[in-house]
Amino acid sequence: MTLHPQARAYLAALGSDDGGPPLDLEAVRDIRAQSRAAALEQDRIGLDHVADVDADGVPCRLYRPRLGAPVALYVHxxxxxxxxxETHDVFCRYLAHVTGWALLSVDYRLAPEHPFPAGLDDVERAARWLRANGRGHRVDTDWVPAIGDSAGANLVAGLCVRDPALLDHQVLLYPVTDRRADLDPSLENAALGIDDMTWMWEAYAPGDRADEPEVSVLRAADLAEHPPAVVVTCEHDVLRDQGEAYAAALADAGVQVTAHRALGMIHSFWRQPAVFDASRALVVAVGGWLDTARSTAREA
Incomplete structure (x- = not known):
C-alpha cells in the first residue's frame, strides 16, 4: 500500500526524505528546546484535574478526566x-479526554546524559509509586496498564522484562525492540531515518549494553509471564518489522496479543490527532481495548 495522503503531506512538510543532518548532542538539545517551545504554544483541553507530582523522585504529570477514573502509566x-x-501534554490531555482513562505521564531522564538504565529505572519507580499512591489522587489503581510510543514503548516492554508482574497490560505503539535488527531502507523516511535510529540506540545503550534483554526486549529469554499486549506498527516505518517480530514472540510464548499494522502510516502518527485521521481512530481503539481488557480481568 502507498503512503496515506495525510502521511505524504506530513513528510513533504518535514522536508528531506533522510530526515536532514545527522543527529548529535547539540542537535538533540536544539530539538528539545524547539519542541518544548512549540508545545507550550498549543491550546489544551481542560480536564477534571491535571497536576505535576513527585513519584518518589521522578517528575510526572497526572491527568484525571473524572473522579475514580481507571489509570494508565504513559511513557513518551x-x-x-x-x-x-510538556511535549506530550496536549496529546495526553486528548487521550484522557477521549478514552476516559487517567494517565500518569513519566518525565524520565534522557540519554545521552543519562544512559540505560536511568530512564528505565525512572519508569519503574513511577509505576510502583502509581500502584502505591494513585488512590490518594482519586484514580482507580486496581488494574494498571502502561502505554508507550516508540522508545517509550521500549521502556514499557523493558519494564515487563524486569518485573512481569508490575503491569496488568501493555500498549506498545511502534516499539523499538532489537538493536541488532536489520532496518529496511525502503521503509526509511523523514519521520524516522536509519542513521538517526542508530545514533539514538548508541546514546541510550552504547555497545554491548544494547544486547541486554531489558533493552533489546526481543532477545529476552522468557516472555511467558508478561502481561497481555497490544502492539501497533506502521506500514512505512523502519521499526515495523521488529515490532511485529516482538508481537509474534509474545504470542509464541503464550501471551495474549493484539497486533495491528496501521496501513499507510508513518512513525509518530499516533500522537498527532490534529494531523492524522488514523490517530483519532487509534485513540478510540486503544481506549476500547483497555476497557475490554480491564472488564475481562475484573470478571475473572
Whole structure:
C-alpha cells in the first residue's frame, strides 16, 4: 500500500526524505528546546484535574478526566533522547479526554546524559509509586496498564522484562525492540531515518549494553509471564518489522496479543490527532481495548 495522503503531506512538510543532518548532542538539545517551545504554544483541553507530582523522585504529570477514573502509566517516545511531559501534554490531555482513562505521564531522564538504565529505572519507580499512591489522587489503581510510543514503548516492554508482574497490560505503539535488527531502507523516511535510529540506540545503550534483554526486549529469554499486549506498527516505518517480530514472540510464548499494522502510516502518527485521521481512530481503539481488557480481568 502507498503512503496515506495525510502521511505524504506530513513528510513533504518535514522536508528531506533522510530526515536532514545527522543527529548529535547539540542537535538533540536544539530539538528539545524547539519542541518544548512549540508545545507550550498549543491550546489544551481542560480536564477534571491535571497536576505535576513527585513519584518518589521522578517528575510526572497526572491527568484525571473524572473522579475514580481507571489509570494508565504513559511513557513518551523520542528515541530516549528527546521530548518530555510538556511535549506530550496536549496529546495526553486528548487521550484522557477521549478514552476516559487517567494517565500518569513519566518525565524520565534522557540519554545521552543519562544512559540505560536511568530512564528505565525512572519508569519503574513511577509505576510502583502509581500502584502505591494513585488512590490518594482519586484514580482507580486496581488494574494498571502502561502505554508507550516508540522508545517509550521500549521502556514499557523493558519494564515487563524486569518485573512481569508490575503491569496488568501493555500498549506498545511502534516499539523499538532489537538493536541488532536489520532496518529496511525502503521503509526509511523523514519521520524516522536509519542513521538517526542508530545514533539514538548508541546514546541510550552504547555497545554491548544494547544486547541486554531489558533493552533489546526481543532477545529476552522468557516472555511467558508478561502481561497481555497490544502492539501497533506502521506500514512505512523502519521499526515495523521488529515490532511485529516482538508481537509474534509474545504470542509464541503464550501471551495474549493484539497486533495491528496501521496501513499507510508513518512513525509518530499516533500522537498527532490534529494531523492524522488514523490517530483519532487509534485513540478510540486503544481506549476500547483497555476497557475490554480491564472488564475481562475484573470478571475473572
Amino acid at each position: 517516545g523520542g528515541g530516549w533522547v528527546m521530548h518530555d511531559v
